[in-house]
Amino acid sequence: MENILLAVQLLMTPAALAAIVLGTIFGAIVGSLPGLGSVLAITIVLPFTYSMDMIPSIALVLSIYCSSVFGGSLSAILINTPGTPQSAATVLDGFPMTRSGKAAEAIGWATVSSVIGGLFSAIILILAAPQLAAVALKFGPIETFALIALALTCIAGVSRGSMVKGILAGLLGLLLATVGTDPMTGSTRFDFEIFQLSAGVSLVPVLVGLFAFTEVFWRLGERDQPIVTSVMRGGFVVAPLREWWLRRVTLLKSATIGTLVGILPGTGAATASFIAYAEVKRSGAFRDNLGKGEPEGIVASETSNNAVTGGALVPTLALGIPGDPVTAVVMSTLIIQGVQPGVRLFVDNPEVMNAAFLALILSNIALLAVAALGTRGITKVLAMPEPVLLTMVVVLSTVGSYGVNGSMFDVLVALIAGVVGLGLRYCSVPVAPIVIGLVLGPIFEESLRQGLIITDGSFAAFFAFQRPIALGLILVTVALLAITARGEG
Amino acid sequence: MTNKHTDLIFGLLMLGLAGALWLETSRPQYEGIEALNNGFPPSFYPRILLSIWAVLAGVIILKALAATGRGPRLRIGRLACAVLAVVGYVWALDEVGFLLASYAFTLIFMLVQGYRNARVVAAITVIFPTAAWWLMTGPMRISLPTSPWFDAF
Numbered sequence: 001m002e003n004i005l006l007a008v009q010l011l012m013t014p015a016a017l018a019a020i021v022l023g024t025i026f027g028a029i030v031g032s033l034p035g036l037g038s039v040l041a042i043t044i045v046l047p048f049t050y051s052m053d054m055i056p057s058i059a060l061v062l063s064i065y066c067s068s069v070f071g072g073s074l075s076a077i078l079i080n081t082p083g084t085p086q087s088a089a090t091v092l093d094g095f096p097m098t099r100s101g102k103a104a105e106a107i108g109w110a111t112v113s114s115v116i117g118g119l120f121s122a123i124i125l126i127l128a129a130p131q132l133a134a135v136a137l138k139f140g141p142i143e144t145f146a147l148i149a150l151a152l153t154c155i156a157g158v159s160r161g162s163m164v165k166g167i168l169a170g171l172l173g174l175l176l177a178t179v180g181t182d183p184m185t186g187s188t189r190f191d192f193e194i195f196q197l198s199a200g201v202s203l204v205p206v207l208v209g210l211f212a213f214t215e216v217f218w219r220l221g222e223r224d225q226p227i228v229t230s231v232m233r234g235g236f237v238v239a240p241l242r243e244w245w246l247r248r249v250t251l252l253k254s255a256t257i258g259t260l261v262g263i264l265p266g267t268g269a270a271t272a273s274f275i276a277y278a279e280v281k282r283s284g285a286f287r288d289n290l291g292k293g294e295p296e297g298i299v300a301s302e303t304s305n306n307a308v309t310g311g312a313l314v315p316t317l318a319l320g321i322p323g324d325p326v327t328a329v330v331m332s333t334l335i336i337q338g339v340q341p342g343v344r345l346f347v348d349n350p351e352v353m354n355a356a357f358l359a360l361i362l363s364n365i366a367l368l369a370v371a372a373l374g375t376r377g378i379t380k381v382l383a384m385p386e387p388v389l390l391t392m393v394v395v396l397s398t399v400g401s402y403g404v405n406g407s408m409f410d411v412l413v414a415l416i417a418g419v420v421g422l423g424l425r426y427c428s429v430p431v432a433p434i435v436i437g438l439v440l441g442p443i444f445e446e447s448l449r450q451g452l453i454i455t456d457g458s459f460a461a462f463f464a465f466q467r468p469i470a471l472g473l474i475l476v477t478v479a480l481l482a483i484t485a486r487g488e489g
Numbered sequence: 490m491t492n493k494h495t496d497l498i499f500g501l502l503m504l505g506l507a508g509a510l511w512l513e514t515s516r517p518q519y520e521g522i523e524a525l526n527n528g529f530p531p532s533f534y535p536r537i538l539l540s541i542w543a544v545l546a547g548v549i550i551l552k553a554l555a556a557t558g559r560g561p562r563l564r565i566g567r568l569a570c571a572v573l574a575v576v577g578y579v580w581a582l583d584e585v586g587f588l589l590a591s592y593a594f595t596l597i598f599m600l601v602q603g604y605r606n607a608r609v610v611a612a613i614t615v616i617f618p619t620a621a622w623w624l625m626t627g628p629m630r631i632s633l634p635t636s637p638w639f640d641a642f
Contacts (some may be wrong), residue, residue: 391598
């Protein structure tokens, strides 16, 4: 109780509340712009959190995370183009509603569904994360090693492109994490006699390069650019409670699907929204009208994709294992602020975690207010010419990567990462595993080396029956590799 | 370029890179100090990663031989101009400071993208870098590169 009161006190400051409101507006705007999405939205602001206090910076990132997923639905409804892949299923019924003159109603359905999905998953997060962390306290280095191996395999397996390339990308991330001083021996590795590399590769410039610069370069190089149709006028009308009651089962089912899918590493909101949509198509009360502008389709898609936010934060906060690039960036914010996500988080920083949970709930409430008051303004941004937008992204990303350490070297790293990311994208290599590998690399190496010291250098002990958790995780990893390899072959 | 060629080049590049990095790990600094190593020198873990990396690169090369289809078609000229503009911007940041470099970059980058609405270009060129500079150096308290001619920016 004392911790909760302290968390309320920490969050009820002008800076934290302003961060929630501004983050919600910014996230909704960037999320609504086709192709930009949650990762870019958070990546752009991440460097600026260095100069902010801990709680406002966490509140800012969490509110952007929630609202950017919602923002994708605005363009899906108004211009038939999902702003983020998460909202792809929203197009199916959202745009037909707009064409029949019900854009404001469609946005109302999407907003309230998003808020309900977000709040549902936030409650699950609050209940589940400490329990999972308590179980994970029993994890030793070998179990941690096996868990990270499983997470990386999951992410590589479900990434776009082939699994072999996905694992290679994960290895690249793990190898990047070894640049700099070896924590066990103090020797420098892969510094190539460049002084700045002896401190390692900073995460933020790599993120900015791989996501922001690569996206800009790719869009400029694309031959077949998406044609944006005229933007319909947005609005916000909430359907009567009776209409919501008729769709309550879909609401609950979709929130559950989104939360569970979010907990699984590597899956994400796009998968959740299509699973929820498929489920409503199978069993929904209004399934015969789906695809023709039926609000139940929007409810399924938007509830589930926003419910992923809380679900995805469960393994990120409790185990320190981010399941996708967005949560990897969220985790980076915590690390920047000196908070290490993982099993000790709930023991060492309970007040910070309670404040984060509270921020997540407030973000969802702020989302409702921002959508109700500012949808018209936000949708005007959709009409912004892409050249202006991409120029702004480059300038903000450059400033952001410079601001981390006040170093031009970081800007150079971001630029190189952007060009490398472009090449990787051309070769159909997913970049998400690089980020996850870079974030988890130090713990992965440490747990492997500690595990080997414990077992006197025996790899076989990692697979022993005396360690059932590690054995189980490794068996699941091997099975997953085999299944995916068979699917690819 | 066909997928076969793209994957073949990518696989060979990765294999070469793995080899080069393996060679790097054979330098004396990777042997560490035996008393601190616990039997696992600094090269131990990177070499495990590089071994798997090399095997995967081999798999990519083998799979490339059977690959079909074409990769995405890109407008190379426009792409090269964009990359050069950003490289120039990064160079200019260090030479003339954030504000002046950003004015020039904002103008050039919109033109490189083929955007020709003069009023919008002029307005964005002046307003956006100034607003970004004010936001960073003011409320965000992030110091940005300054020019050699002016103290403030």
